[in-house]
Amino acid sequence: MRTGRIIRRCQACGAAVGKGLRACACGSDRLAWSFVVDVSRPGEPRKQAHRSGIATRAEAVRAMAAAQDRAEKNEPEPSRMTLSAWLDLWIESRRGDLRGGTWASYRDAVRLYVKPTAGDLQLRSITKARLRSLYADLADHGGRKGRPLSSKTVHNVSLVVRTALAAAVEDRLIVANPGERAHRLPTARAEMHVWDGSQVGRFLAAVSADRLACLWRLAFATGARRGELLGVRWSDLDLDAGGLSIQQTWSRGASGLVFGSPKTAAGRRRIALDPETVAALRVHRKAQLAERMRAGSVWQGADLVFCTTVGTPLDPDSTTETFERLAARAKLPKIRFHDARHSSASLLLAAGVPVKAVSQRLGHADASTTLRVYAHVLPGADEDAAARLAAAIGGSSR
Numbered sequence: 597m598r599t600g601r602i603i604r605r606c607q608a609c610g611a612a613v614g615k616g617l618r619a620c621a622c623g624s625d626r627l628a629w630s631f632v633v634d635v636s637r638p639g640e641p642r643k644q645a646h647r648s649g650i651a652t653r654a655e656a657v658r659a660m661a662a663a664q665d666r667a668e669k670n671e672p673e674p675s676r677m678t679l680s681a682w683l684d685l686w687i688e689s690r691r692g693d694l695r696g697g698t699w700a701s702y703r704d705a706v707r708l709y710v711k712p713t714a715g716d717l718q719l720r721s722i723t724k725a726r727l728r729s730l731y732a733d734l735a736d737h738g739g740r741k742g743r744p745l746s747s748k749t750v751h752n753v754s755l756v757v758r759t760a761l762a763a764a765v766e767d768r769l770i771v772a773n774p775g776e777r778a779h780r781l782p783t784a785r786a787e788m789h790v791w792d793g794s795q796v797g798r799f800l801a802a803v804s805a806d807r808l809a810c811l812w813r814l815a816f817a818t819g820a821r822r823g824e825l826l827g828v829r830w831s832d833l834d835l836d837a838g839g840l841s842i843q844q845t846w847s848r849g850a851s852g853l854v855f856g857s858p859k860t861a862a863g864r865r866r867i868a869l870d871p872e873t874v875a876a877l878r879v880h881r882k883a884q885l886a887e888r889m890r891a892g893s894v895w896q897g898a899d900l901v902f903c904t905t906v907g908t909p910l911d912p913d914s915t916t917e918t919f920e921r922l923a924a925r926a927k928l929p930k931i932r933f934h935d936a937r938h939s940s941a942s943l944l945l946a947a948g949v950p951v952k953a954v955s956q957r958l959g960h961a962d963a964s965t966t967l968r969v970y971a972h973v974l975p976g977a978d979e980d981a982a983a984r985l986a987a988a989i990g991g992s993s994r
Contacts, residue, residue, distance in 0.1 A: 597755050599634050600631055600632060600633030600634065600660050600663075600664060601631065601632060601633075602631045602653065602656050602660060603627060603629070603630050603631070603632070604627055604629050604630075604655060605627070605628060605629075605630070605648065605651070605672075606620035606622060606624050606626065606627060607624065607627065607628055607649070608620065608622055608626050609622045609624065611639065613627055613836070618802065627636060628645065628647070628648065628650055628651065629648075629651070629652065629653050629655070629656035629993060630647060630648035630650060630652040630656065630660060631646065631647060631650075631656050631657075631660040631663070632644050632645070632646040633645050633646070633660050633663050633664055634666070634667075634711075635663065635664075635667035637667075637670070642887075645663045646819070647663075649660055651655075655691075660938040661893035663806060676719075676720065677718065677719050678715060678716055678717060678718055678719070678796060679711075679714055679715055679716075679717045679718075679719060679722060680710075680711050680716065681714070681903050682760065682769065683706045683710065683760055683763055686731055686760045686763055686764075686955070687699075687702055687703050687706060687760075688913070689763075690702065695856070696847075696848075696854055696856060697823075697847050697856070698847060700848055700851075701752070702736060702756050704952055705752060705753045705756045706756060706760075707746055708963060709734055709749075709753045710730070710743075710756075713730060713733065714726070714730050718834070719761075719764055719769055719770050720770060721763070722774050722775045723774050723824050724775075724776075724777070724778045725756070726774075727757065727774055727775060727779070728778055728779065728780040731750050731753070731754055731778070731779045731906070734749075734750045734753060735747065735750050738750070740835070742794035750779065751779060751780075754775065754778060754779035755767075755774050758773065758775030758776060759775075760775075761773045761774060761775040762775070768796075769994045770786035770903050771856050773887060776891065784942050787931070788939075789929070789931045789932075789935050789938040790931065790935055790938045790942045791861055791928065791929065791939045792939075792943070793943055795928055795929070796939060796943070798926060799922070799923060799926050799928055800810070800813055801818070802922070802925070802926035803926070805920050805966070806922065807916075807926030808876055808881075808902060809876070810823060810876045810879070810880035810901075810902075811915075812826075812919065812922070813872075813876050813935075813991055814828075814840075814865045814873060814876075814877070815874055815936035815937070815940075816936050816939060816940050817869065817870060817940070818867045818869070818873075818940065818957070819936075819954075819957055819958050820840075820867065820916065820918065820959075821845070821934070821937060821959075822847075822856065822912055822934060823845035823846055823912065824842050824901055824959075825902065825950040826844050826845075826846040826847075826861075826909060826910050826912060826915065826936060827844040827845045827855060828840065828842075828900070828902065829843075829844070829898070829899040829900055829901060830881070830899050830900075830901055831899055832844075832901075833877065833901070834988035835869075835874050835878060837866055838869045838871070838874050839866050839867065839869060840865065840867045841864075841865075841866050841867075842858055842864060842865050842866075843857075843858075843865060843960065844856065844858075844865060845858060846910075846912065847911065847912060853859070853909065853911070853912070854973070858959065860959070861964075862956075862960060863959040863977055864959075865956060865957075865959050867903060867957055868963065876981045880901070881901075884901075884903075885977070887905050888907065889919075891905065891906050891907065894906050895907045895942075896908050915933065915973070916932065916933040916934075918930070919932075919933040919936075920933070920950060937958070941954055941957075941958055941969075941970055942970060944957070945970055947952045951963045951966050951967055954966055954970075
């Protein structure tokens with residue numbers, strides 16, 4: 597057994613106080629127990645663990661025994677660092693090895709959802725139960741103005757916490773990761789909000805006079821992501837051949853809004869354009885040239901297809917807000933701007949376009965992703981397969 601000793605000290609002056617005394621010689625009765633124990637391994641320089649401010653001698657005995665046991669097993673001392681302090685260090689350490697947008701999403705998850713309610717917890721006091729309580733609270737009223745937070749967002753928060761705590765284990769700040777299996781994403785995918793063909797048509801008709809009418813059309817026509825659409829340059833378009841090349845994105849990163857590359861190799865792709873969309877782009881180009889002439893030397897263009905009236909990039913969040921406002925004005929069901937992508941994919945699949953073609957158009961790494969995300973929007977697919985099989989079997993028996 598490693599040697600250690602338990603001492604009662606005065607909280608005011610730090611002097612040792614005898615066992616039978618109720619006050620220190622300095623007059624203070626603020627007494628507490630502490631311990632010090634040798635934790636160095638054979639052959640290593642002497643190292644001691646200590647802790648003070650313990651209310652009772654029995655608690656001090658238990659704490660010292662735990663420290664001795666950890667030393668024998670070569671386990672780390674549970675850190676007194678707070679979760680907030682560790683997350684700050686961990687987030688900063690990941691700045692260089694994460695994409696800007698991913699890093700920013702980690703930072704925002706910590707800032708908005710973890711620190712306000714759990715940031716003051718010490719790492720050593722965090723339990724699986726406490727994390728489950730945090731995630732339940734977020735699901736119930738973690739959104740804006742106390743509204744529920746989506747299950748996907750809560751799960752993303754849990755992934756950030758779990759990864760950060762795994763790093764704390766690697767750094768020997770805690771023994772085990774309480775974030776493991778503290779949250780599971782519901783197996784049933786939430787109902788996807790999309791518009792059908794007639795609703796998309798009504799929306800495009802309602803916004804035909806809007807300055808960004810071509811952006812809204814391109815979103816539904818291509819299924820491209822918001823950042824991809826806002827990063828499109830005229831040099832990425834071949835209007836004569838009817839094609840769009842996704843080469844860059846415009847999104848919020850670690851240092852603000854930045855241009856970047858698509859997330860994956862599959863994201864860098866060519867998308868065929870229909871004649872109506874090509875015609876809309878030609879009209880949009882003429883309108884933009886007129887704006888550029890009016891702006892004169894104020895124009896700060898970067899060859900962007902969609903930009904402000906002085907050529908600067910559009911703010912992604914403001915673009916989403918504009919889309920939602922126009923949809924409400926058209927008296928259509930509420931969807932996000934990102935749901936234009938889901939609507940496009942759903943309409944293509946419902947029209948019988950092969951999954952592989954839709955996957956390539958969306959920039960998915962493989963068709964399995966497309967099937968996983970959109971299989972539920974094709975309730976008649978299985979019935980159609982059965983009918984086709986029956987026809988094939990029946991035909992072969994003649």
